[in-house]
Amino acid sequence: MKGIPEMYKKAEEIFFxxxxxxxxxxxxxxxxxxxxxxxxxxxxxLSWEMISQTPKGGFYFGxxxxxxxxxxxxxxLSVCSTILALLIGLPVAMYxxxxxxxxxxSLNSIRFFLDxxxxxxxxxxxxxxxxxxxxxxLKTSLLAGIITVTLFIIPIMxxxxxxxxxxxxxGLLESALSLGSTKTEISFKxxxxxxxxxxxxxxxxxxxxxxGDAASVLFTTGYTxxxxxxxxxxAATLPLAIFFQLGSPVEEVRQRAFASAAxxxxxxxxxxxxxxxxxxxxNRNKIKF
Amino acid sequence: xxxxxxxxxSDLYLSIGKHEILKNINVEIPENKITVLxxxxxxxxxxxxxxxxxxxxxxxxxxxxxxxxxxKDDILHTKSDITWIRxxxxxxxxxxxxxxxxxxxxxxxxxxxxxxxxxxxLDEKVEHYLKEVNLWExxxxxxxxxxSDLSIGQQQRLCLARGLAVDPEIILADEPTSALDPLSxxxxxxxxxxxxxxxxxxxxxxxxxxxxRIADHVVFMYLGEVVEQxxxxxxxxxxxxxxxxxxxxxxxx
Ligand SMILES: Nc1ncnc2c1ncn2[C@@H]1O[C@H](COP(=O)(O)OP(=O)(O)OP(=O)(O)O)[C@@H](O)[C@H]1O
Ligand SMILES: [Mg+2]
Numbered sequence: 001m002k003g004i005p006e007m008y009k010k011a012e013e014i015f016f017x018x019x020x021x022x023x024x025x026x027x028x029x030x031x032x033x034x035x036x037x038x039x040x041x042x043x044x045x046l047s048w049e050m051i052s053q054t055p056k057g058g059f060y061f062g063x064x065x066x067x068x069x070x071x072x073x074x075x076x077l078s079v080c081s082t083i084l085a086l087l088i089g090l091p092v093a094m095y096x097x098x099x100x101x102x103x104x105x106s107l108n109s110i111r112f113f114l115d116x117x118x119x120x121x122x123x124x125x126x127x128x129x130x131x132x133x134x135x136x137x138l139k140t141s142l143l144a145g146i147i148t149v150t151l152f153i154i155p156i157m158x159x160x161x162x163x164x165x166x167x168x169x170x171g172l173l174e175s176a177l178s179l180g181s182t183k184t185e186i187s188f189k190x191x192x193x194x195x196x197x198x199x200x201x202x203x204x205x206x207x208x209x210x211x212g213d214a215a216s217v218l219f220t221t222g223y224t225x226x227x228x229x230x231x232x233x234x235a236a237t238l239p240l241a242i243f244f245q246l247g248s249p250v251e252e253v254r255q256r257a258f259a260s261a262a263x264x265x266x267x268x269x270x271x272x273x274x275x276x277x278x279x280x281x282x283n284r285n286k287i288k289f
Numbered sequence: 290x291x292x293x294x295x296x297x298x299s300d301l302y303l304s305i306g307k308h309e310i311l312k313n314i315n316v317e318i319p320e321n322k323i324t325v326l327x328x329x330x331x332x333x334x335x336x337x338x339x340x341x342x343x344x345x346x347x348x349x350x351x352x353x354x355x356x357x358x359x360x361k362d363d364i365l366h367t368k369s370d371i372t373w374i375r376x377x378x379x380x381x382x383x384x385x386x387x388x389x390x391x392x393x394x395x396x397x398x399x400x401x402x403x404x405x406x407x408x409x410x411l412d413e414k415v416e417h418y419l420k421e422v423n424l425w426e427x428x429x430x431x432x433x434x435x436x437s438d439l440s441i442g443q444q445q446r447l448c449l450a451r452g453l454a455v456d457p458e459i460i461l462a463d464e465p466t467s468a469l470d471p472l473s474x475x476x477x478x479x480x481x482x483x484x485x486x487x488x489x490x491x492x493x494x495x496x497x498x499x500x501x502r503i504a505d506h507v508v509f510m511y512l513g514e515v516v517e518q519x520x521x522x523x524x525x526x527x528x529x530x531x532x533x534x535x536x537x538x539x540x541x542x
Contacts, residue, residue, distance in 0.1 A: 102346070102348055102349045102351075103349065104349045105349075169386065171382050171384070174339075174380065174382065174386075175380060175382060175448065177342075177344060177347075177372075178378060178380035178452070178461075179375075179376070179399040179451065179452070180373065180375050181372065181398075181402050182402075185402055189388075189398070189402075190389065193389040194389040285389045285391065286389050286435075286437065287386070287387055287388075287389050287437045289386075
C-alpha cells in the first residue's frame, strides 16, 4: 500500500533535482559563453596601448590609440554617483527600517514607489537629466552625468538595502532600545554591522548599474576623446565607447569594442571581488537568527 | 504587602487597531521582589511587559490609556527622554538577541553609549557583569570573539549581563528560559533569586512550576484582563477566583 506514494515522492525528488541541475548548468554556461566571447573577440585587440592612451583619429574611425578617456570617464562617473547614492540611500533605508517601523502603510507606499522608480528604463532618466540640464543651463558634462546616474541608481540602492535591513528581527531592535540606545545609534552601531554584507551587495549592484549603463549618459555626459579635467567637461564612458565602436564601419574598430567590453567586465570583477573580501572581514560578527 | 511599590499600573487600556489587547489593568509591582505574570497564551503578558518600557511605541496604530508610575513619573506621559527611562529597565526576551559584535562589545555596548570610554573601567565592568551571570569562566579566553559563537544558553546569560551593565533598577524578562535547556534554565532561575536583592524583577512565564519556584508576587491574566493578583503563597494555596483555580488545575493547557 505504501509503495506508490513513496515511488511518487522519489520521482518528484528526482525530477526537481534534474530541473535544478539543468537550470544551474545552463545559467553558468551562458555566463561562461558571454565571458568567453568577450575575451575571444577582445583579447587580440587588447593591448597596453588600448588602456593607456586616448583615441587617435576619433572614436569612430580611429584604429590607433586607446580608450583611456572612457575608462577614466566611467570610473569617475560610476564611483562618484555610487558614493552620492550611498550617502543619500543609506540614511533613507535606515530611516525606513529603524524610525518608520510603526508606519507600515507609509512604508509600503514608499517601497511601491521606489520599485516603480527602479523599473523605469534608464533612457527615461537620461531624458529627465537632459531636461534638468537645459533648465539649469548646464551643458553635457561629467556633473550632469553624475547627477543623472545618481538619480537612476538611488532606487536600486535604497530598495536593495531596505530588503536586507528588513531581515533584522524586531527582537534585536527591541533589545538595543531597551539598552537605552537612540535610534540613530541603533542604525549605525547595530543594523549597519548586522547588515554589512547585504549593504555591500547593494552598493555593488548599484555600481554595476552605474558603470554599465549607456542610455542615461547618452544625452547628459556627452562623449569626447579627451580625459575630463573638471566636472564641467564632457566625459567618455565605456558603454558608449562600446556602442560607438560597434557602430563603426571599420572592422578593426569593431574588434576594439570587444576589448572595451573586456575592460568593463574586468573593472566590475575587480570591484566585486575586493568588496567581497572587505565585507567578509566584517561578516564574522553577524548574528544568525 | 511588605515593602514599597516600584511600579504602579492604573487603569491601563491598550488596543491595536480595533483589537483591545489590555483592559483595565491595575497592578502593583513590589520592589526587590520577583513578580510573575502568568496566564494562557495570547492573554497579553508580552504586551503588558513591553508597555512597561514603551516598546509598544514600535507598534503600528496602537492606543494606550492609563498610567504607569515609576519613581513618581508617569512613563506613558513623561516629559523626560524615553531612552533614559528604558535604561532603568533591562530586557530579557524569549530568545537571546545578542548584538552583532564581540562578547566584550555586547557587555560594554550600554556602558559606551552612556559615555564611559576608559578602557580600564570598561574591562573591569565587563568582567564584573560576566561574573555576575556565571559566564566569565566560559568566555574569559575569547572575549573578543563574536557573540554569535556562543550557545543559546550562554547567549541568554550574555544578554542578561549586557542588560545589567547599564545599571537598571528593574529587569523585565519575557519567558526567558523557553529557548533554553533545563540546566541553563535552572541557572537563570537561580540568578533571578540572587538578583532580586538589588533589582525588581518582572518575569513572564507559562510554566506553572517555574512560577511556583521563583514568584514572590503573582499576576494572573486572562484575555487581556487581570483576574487575580497577590503574594505567591496565597495565590498558589488559596486562589479566590474560579478562573485561577481552573488554570492552576491545568484546565487551560
Ligand atoms: N503587534 C501586534 N499587532 C496586533 N496584535 C498583536 C500584536 N502583538 C500582539 N497582538 C495580539 O495581542 C494579544 C496578546 O498578545 P501577547 O503577545 O501579549 O500574548 P502573550 O500573553 O504574551 O502570549 P504568549 O504566552 O503566547 O507569548 C494576542 O491576541 C495577539 O494576537
Ligand atoms: Mg508572550
